[in-house]
Amino acid sequence: MTTTPESIEELIDKLSLDSDPVREAIASELGALQSIYGDNSLTIWRPSQPGSRSVTPEPGTLHFEVTLSIDIPPGHVTDESSHQVNILVTLPPTYPSSSAPQLQLLSRYIGPYGVDAPLFGTVLRTFISRGAVEWTPDYVCVFDGLEWVKERCAEWLGERMSENKVGELMREDERGRTGLPRDGQNGEEADEGKPSSRTGRAPPAIPAEMPPGITITESEPIHDRKSAFVGRACRITDPSQVPLILEHLMSDRRISRAAHPIINAWRCKVGNILHQDNDDDGETAAGGRLAHLLQILEVDNVLVIVTRYFGGIHLGPDRFKHINQAARNALELGGFLDVPDEVHRGRKSGKSRGHAK
Numbered sequence: 001m002t003t004t005p006e007s008i009e010e011l012i013d014k015l016s017l018d019s020d021p022v023r024e025a026i027a028s029e030l031g032a033l034q035s036i037y038g039d040n041s042l043t044i045w046r047p048s049q050p051g052s053r054s055v056t057p058e059p060g061t062l063h064f065e066v067t068l069s070i071d072i073p074p075g076h077v078t079d080e081s082s083h084q085v086n087i088l089v090t091l092p093p094t095y096p097s098s099s100a101p102q103l104q105l106l107s108r109y110i111g112p113y114g115v116d117a118p119l120f121g122t123v124l125r126t127f128i129s130r131g132a133v134e135w136t137p138d139y140v141c142v143f144d145g146l147e148w149v150k151e152r153c154a155e156w157l158g159e160r161m162s163e164n165k166v167g168e169l170m171r172e173d174e175r176g177r178t179g180l181p182r183d184g185q186n187g188e189e190a191d192e193g194k195p196s197s198r199t200g201r202a203p204p205a206i207p208a209e210m211p212p213g214i215t216i217t218e219s220e221p222i223h224d225r226k227s228a229f230v231g232r233a234c235r236i237t238d239p240s241q242v243p244l245i246l247e248h249l250m251s252d253r254r255i256s257r258a259a260h261p262i263i264n265a266w267r268c269k270v271g272n273i274l275h276q277d278n279d280d281d282g283e284t285a286a287g288g289r290l291a292h293l294l295q296i297l298e299v300d301n302v303l304v305i306v307t308r309y310f311g312g313i314h315l316g317p318d319r320f321k322h323i324n325q326a327a328r329n330a331l332e333l334g335g336f337l338d339v340p341d342e343v344h345r346g347r348k349s350g351k352s353r354g355h356a357k
């Protein structure tokens with residue numbers, strides 16, 4: 001082929017007329033990709049800057065660009081249902097007999113999120129990495145590679161959207177604008193420092209038993225102006241476990257003596273029904289904020305508890321930031337989150353406590 005075809009249709013026609021049966025197989029593959037992704041989804045690839053220096057490809061190499069639609073992951077509400085990405089597909093002259101195709105992510109953004117190096121590298125290694133797409137000599141496999149890339153891009157997009165939601169919540173908490181009442185409104189500020197009705201309650205003579213198999217993860221305390229916030233989290237399988245777990249925690253003197261021992265929220269899916277509830281434990285609106293955190297993190301079958309020890313100095317909106325962070329630390333430490341570790345830069349610390357009786 002001495003000249004570059006002007007369109008995918010022209011490329012398919014030329015390959016179909018080639019006497020080499022391998023070229024005919026590639027023509028069929030291109031036609032199938034057009035049928036799957038749409039007539040306008042495949043285009044002949046040309047460098048964006050014709051005058052720029054580039055490496056001359058080996059004769060017989062084919063380049064074309066595919067536009068893929070990346071669906072918005074479930075649970076995220078946006079004005080759009082999908083975002084488009086462009087993938088450069090390079091077919092070496094020896095594809096598919098003895099060489100795999102090469103895929104490259106051309107898009108710099110997926111929706112509003114800038115593509116990072118790990119995702120770019122993941123796409124480049126589609127047919128190389130263990131656990132990615134297995135290449136088999138003599139079999140066309142571009143479709144398999146593109147579908148795998150779609151899945152990786154959708155996962156990456158979901159992670160960025162979740163991180164963005166959490167960041168918004170943290171910023172709102174810092175400003176006292178979560179949509180729940182601000183300090184100084186509806187009694188929040190007046191309530192700060194007032195102990196929970198549970199505070200100081202004498203533990204029962206016989207401590208409440210923890211439901212079988214429950215292990216509570218406890219984060220390191222967050223200290224601010226003599227107040228301390230400790231997050232705990234555990235997996236639950238039935239709503240009936242929640243009061244038993246809370247009662248067990250209240251039988252611990254170091255917890256029951258706190259100003260707000262068991263601020264909590266939980267979500268538990270039984271069959272197709274999602275059960276959920278929260279408790280401020282005297283810290284007005286704190287339980288609702290924890291419930292909001294679980295919702296945006298899309299965490300089910302979990303109970304999260306925050307204990308606040310009041311040091312006598314009012315923290316204002318900062319207390320809600322610490323309550324959310326303590327809860328998030330416990331969730332992350334317990335493995336309830338899918339957000340990569342590097343996002344949190346050292347906040348993950350604490351210990352796992354087995355409370356199963």
